[in-house]
Amino acid sequence: MKKVISVVLLCMFLLGFSQPAFAVDLESGAKIFKANCAACHALGRNNVVAAKTLKKDALEQYGMYSVDAIITQVTKGKNAMPAFGKKLKADEIENVANYVLAQADAGWKKK
Secondary structure (H helix, E strand, O other), X not given: OHHHHHHHHHHHHHHHHOOOOOOOOHHHHHHHHHHHOHHHHHHHOOOOOOOOOOOHXXXXXXXXXXXHHHHXXXXXXXXXXXXXXXXXXXXXXXXXXXHHHXXXXXXXXXX
């Protein structure tokens, strides 16, 4: 019994100090993408710098094939891409990043 209580207390302690994780919402990410990103990145293209698309191979080539890399790019912007960190909330940016990766994995097929 002491062992069970110790495990429960340890779990409660660890949960109490962990940072809350955002729930990923790909549907929300799709809506945010359409409203903020699609003008330059429709179907994963890049209308400003054609080689730097949101297709999986380009994301991998340019070190952008991760949620963290996309979050940083969307939040801070870079070169011709504006920063969205003051316009979008952190969970919205995370949803967009996850949506972009999901679409890249799926080949950006039209729906």
